[in-house]
Amino acid sequence: MTKQELFENIKRKKSFLCVGLDTDVNKIPEHLFDAEDPIFEFNKAIIDATADLCVAYKPNLAFYESLGLEGWEVLERTVDYIRENYPDQFIIADAKRGDIGNTSAMYARTFFGNMEFDSVTVAPYMGEDSVTPFLTYEGKWVTLLALTSNKGALDFQFMRDAEGELLFQKVLKTSAKWGTDENMMFVVGATKAEMLTDVRAIVPEHFLLVPKYGMNSSCGLLVNSSRQIIYAASDATYATAAREEAQLVQAEMEEILREAKLV
Amino acid sequence: MTKQELFENIKRKKSFLCVGLDTDVNKIPEHLFDAEDPIFEFNKAIIDATADLCVAYKPNLAFYESLGLEGWEVLERTVDYIRENYPDQFIIADAKRGDIGNTSAMYARTFFGNMEFDSVTVAPYMGEDSVTPFLTYEGKWVTLLALTSNKGALDFQFMRDAEGELLFQKVLKTSAKWGTDENMMFVVGATKAEMLTDVRAIVPEHFLLVPKYGMNSSCGLLVNSSRQIIYAASDATYATAAREEAQLVQAEMEEILREAKLV
Numbered sequence: 001m002t003k004q005e006l007f008e009n010i011k012r013k014k015s016f017l018c019v020g021l022d023t024d025v026n027k028i029p030e031h032l033f034d035a036e037d038p039i040f041e042f043n044k045a046i047i048d049a050t051a052d053l054c055v056a057y058k059p060n061l062a063f064y065e066s067l068g069l070e071g072w073e074v075l076e077r078t079v080d081y082i083r084e085n086y087p088d089q090f091i092i093a094d095a096k097r098g099d100i101g102n103t104s105a106m107y108a109r110t111f112f113g114n115m116e117f118d119s120v121t122v123a124p125y126m127g128e129d130s131v132t133p134f135l136t137y138e139g140k141w142v143t144l145l146a147l148t149s150n151k152g153a154l155d156f157q158f159m160r161d162a163e164g165e166l167l168f169q170k171v172l173k174t175s176a177k178w179g180t181d182e183n184m185m186f187v188v189g190a191t192k193a194e195m196l197t198d199v200r201a202i203v204p205e206h207f208l209l210v211p212k213y214g215m216n217s218s219c220g221l222l223v224n225s226s227r228q229i230i231y232a233a234s235d236a237t238y239a240t241a242a243r244e245e246a247q248l249v250q251a252e253m254e255e256i257l258r259e260a261k262l263v
Numbered sequence: 264m265t266k267q268e269l270f271e272n273i274k275r276k277k278s279f280l281c282v283g284l285d286t287d288v289n290k291i292p293e294h295l296f297d298a299e300d301p302i303f304e305f306n307k308a309i310i311d312a313t314a315d316l317c318v319a320y321k322p323n324l325a326f327y328e329s330l331g332l333e334g335w336e337v338l339e340r341t342v343d344y345i346r347e348n349y350p351d352q353f354i355i356a357d358a359k360r361g362d363i364g365n366t367s368a369m370y371a372r373t374f375f376g377n378m379e380f381d382s383v384t385v386a387p388y389m390g391e392d393s394v395t396p397f398l399t400y401e402g403k404w405v406t407l408l409a410l411t412s413n414k415g416a417l418d419f420q421f422m423r424d425a426e427g428e429l430l431f432q433k434v435l436k437t438s439a440k441w442g443t444d445e446n447m448m449f450v451v452g453a454t455k456a457e458m459l460t461d462v463r464a465i466v467p468e469h470f471l472l473v474p475k476y477g478m479n480s481s482c483g484l485l486v487n488s489s490r491q492i493i494y495a496a497s498d499a500t501y502a503t504a505a506r507e508e509a510q511l512v513q514a515e516m517e518e519i520l521r522e523a524k525l526v
Contacts, residue, residue, distance in 0.1 A: 022366075062362060062369035068339070068377055072332050096362050098386060099325060100413040103285075106325035114331055123361060123386045125408060127415020145388060150363040152390020155437055162425050174418055 001090055001118050001139060003182050003207065007218040009055045009088050011263050014254035016219050017246065018056035018092065018209065020226025021046070021078065022063050027231055029238050039067070042238070043078045046230050047086065049243035053250040056090040056222050057082055076115060083116050090118045090222075092143055092209075098123040098130045105133040112137040119143045121187065124171045128178055135179045142184050143209055146171050147199070149189025172202045181205040185222070188214070215260055225249060264353055264381050264402060266445050266470065270481040272318045272351050274526050277517035279482050280509060281319035281355065281472065282309070283489025284341065285326050290494055292501050302330070305501075306341045309493050310349065312506035316513040319353040319485050320345055339378060346379050353381045353485075355406055355472075361386040361393045368396040375400040382406045384450065387434045391441055398442045405447050406472055409434045410462070412452025435465045444468040448485070451477070478523050488512060 010016050023039050032038040047057065059078060064071035082089050097107045097120060104122075111117045112134075119141035122131055134142045147157055147168040157168040165173075172186060185207035190196045196214035208214055209222045229249075233241030257263040273279050286302050295301040310320065322341060327334035345352050360370045360383060367385075374380045375397075382404035385394055397405045410420055410431040420431040428436075435449060448470035453459045459477030471477055472485045492512075496504030520526045 060362075060366060060369075062360075062366045062373070066369045066373045066377065068373075069332055069335050072335055076331070094362075096360065096386070096389075097325075099323075099357075099359050100411070103323055103325045106323075106329040110325070110329045110331075114329065123359070123388050125386050125388045125419060126359075126411050126413055127418030127420070129413050129415040131415075148363070148389050150389055150392050152392040152394075155390030156387060156430065156434065157390070159422060159424055159430060159433060161422055167419065167422060167430065170422060171419065 001141075003218065005088075006055065006090055006207070009090075010219045010257070013052065013055055013250070014257055014263050015053055015055060015250040016221050016223055016253055016257075017054040017249050018058050018090075018222040018224040019046070019050050019054045019229055019246065020058045020060060020094070020224050021230065022060040022226040023074075023230065024063055025067065027234070029233075029235055031236050037074065037077070039071075039074045040077050040081075042230075043074070044081055045239035046242050047078075047082060049239040050229065050246040051082075051086045051089065053243070053246040055088075056092060056224075058092040058094050058224055058226075060226070061093060061095040079115050079117060091116070093117040093120040096121050096123050096145065098126050100126065101129040101133055104130050105136075108134045108137060108140075112140045119185070121145065124175060128175075131175060132178055135183050140183065142179060144171070144175055144184060144186050146175075146186040147188045147190055147195070149191060149211060153189065169198070169202060172199060176203050176206065181207070185209060190214070215256070215262075217262075219257065219260075219262055223249075223253070264404075266481065268351075269318065269353055269470070272353075273482045273520070276315065276318055276513075277520055277526050278316055278318060278513040279484050279486055279516055279520075280317040280512050281321050281353075281485040281487040282313050282317045282492055282509065283321045283323060283357070283487050284309070284493065285323040285489040286337075286493065287326055288330065290497070292496075292498055294499050300337065300340070302334075302337045303340050303344075305493075306337070307344055308502035309505050310341075310345060312502040313492065313509040314345075314349045314352065316506070316509040318351075319355060319487075321355040321357050321487055321489075323489070324356060324358040342378050342380060354379070356380040356383040359384050359386050359408065361389050363389065364392040364396055367393050368399075371397045371400060371403075375403045382448070384408065387438060391438075394438060395441055398446050403446065405442060407434070407438055407447060407449050409438075409449040410451045410453055410458070412454060412474060416452065432461070432465060435462060439466050439469065444470070448472060453477070478519070478525075480525075482520065482523075482525055486512075486516070 064075040327338040
């Protein structure tokens with residue numbers, strides 16, 4: 001998907017919501033266990049209930065891998081289901097990969113060749129040759145970790161060099177040269193608006209996967225929500241509840257997009 | 264496996280070799296494609312030919328994932344085969360994982376609960392809560408990336424703070440407090456002996472997964488070799504050739520261990 005196509009989808013749907021499919025077998029409604037493939041049924045119902053309200057889905061690989069072969073099968077079925085029924089969705093493999101060149105190339109083949117993801121999250125620690133193999137697929141994107149929103153982000157991402165530059169800023173600045181705003185976006189879990197201002201000074205045109213703030217002229221944001229949406233209810237009403245939650249978020253986003261005169 | 268058990272295995276086998284099972288379907292001998300499961304057959308033969316010469320195996324997850332469901336099945340079979348036939352081997356999942364707490368916990372369950380790995384490689388970028396979930400399994404280890412040996416290591420790992428400390432040194436110093444030398448080891452792809460001296464000043468007692476140098480009083484090293492061993496020959500003699508290559512490395516290691524008076 002091109003950046004322009006993604007922006008067109010955002011304007012049409014008046015939403016920049018990304019629904020995180022962190023599907024936990026211990027958290028899905030009990031009645032689903034009557035189905036042949038409970039996790040796929042859960043994903044399918046969540047997707048059907050939210051597809052017109054969001055522009056992206058982000059399966060979290062850990063949740064699927066932890067189920068072994070069955071989990072990989074559900075993951076593949078889920079991606080195929082989205083591709084076939086909602087081809088305008090941007091699908092991010094939240095896999096946090098990154099390794100030496102030939103190994104990253106293997107991961108890229110997994111997510112972009114074997115499966116039809118649009119993007120994969122990549123960790124920057126091993127540098128350029130660990131990231132660039134993911135950039136060789138036309139129309140596919142790297143979603144690179146820059147600033148994460150967990151407590152451990154403080155351990156290394158705010159390391160400051162003698163010139164006052166922080167590690168996550170160096171990651172943004174350095175890695176922005178490896179690709180373009182057409183094939184790279186960044187995870188920026190900034191919890192304060194002014195942090196996003198700093199980030200926008202380094203990467204004004206890139207898309208960011210964020211909690212909030214930092215819009216640019218082509219929106220430039222995907223806001224992810226996982227548990228808040230997919231576990232909005234734990235009973236048979238889960239899909240309707242997920243839809244209602246997604247509607248609330250979408251309405252907020254529509255307002256923000258209108259204020260920014262983007263829709 | 265405890266650190267003491269690992270050291271005992273090293274002394275008994277006079278080797279601290281780790282064989283990297285980066286098994287590439289495009290690189291295995293052609294005659295294996297007559298077998299029902301060529302990749303497993305390849306791994307099995309390599310393992311049988313080298314198990315008395317090494318103390319660890321390290322399957323590279325990317326190579327298995329890139330084969331989809333079949334790849335995961337081969338990975339599971341390979342780990343089971345090592346466990347059943349060579350229970351003294353230390354098995355490292357070279358997966359470079361690392362995510363927020365609940366997600367890292369899922370990955371830990373995959374590698375330590377569902378599969379019987381002894382350790383998994385973890386990337387440090389997301390900090391403490393991305394690593395500690397892997398440390399909650401008795402007898403299991405984190406192999407944390409500190410200094411990698413690829414060219415991209417120069418991009419961020421050598422970032423220097425105002426006090427002159429480099430990022431990989433900060434990673435070693437900070438993360439060493441999250442666990443102990445009984446449940447953490449570090450990837451240190453140092454290409455110069457003096458770099459290992461610096462590393463040993465920070466983590467004197469920990470095991471290191473390295474190209475070479477930096478022994479301590481319980482050896483404290485695992486030296487990985489992947490392609491040099493498993494692709495020593497590309498014809499039907501591949502297992503014998505792998506064994507011969509492993510023997511050469513083991514003989515060198517025995518000499519080094521003797522010089523250090525550890526055997």
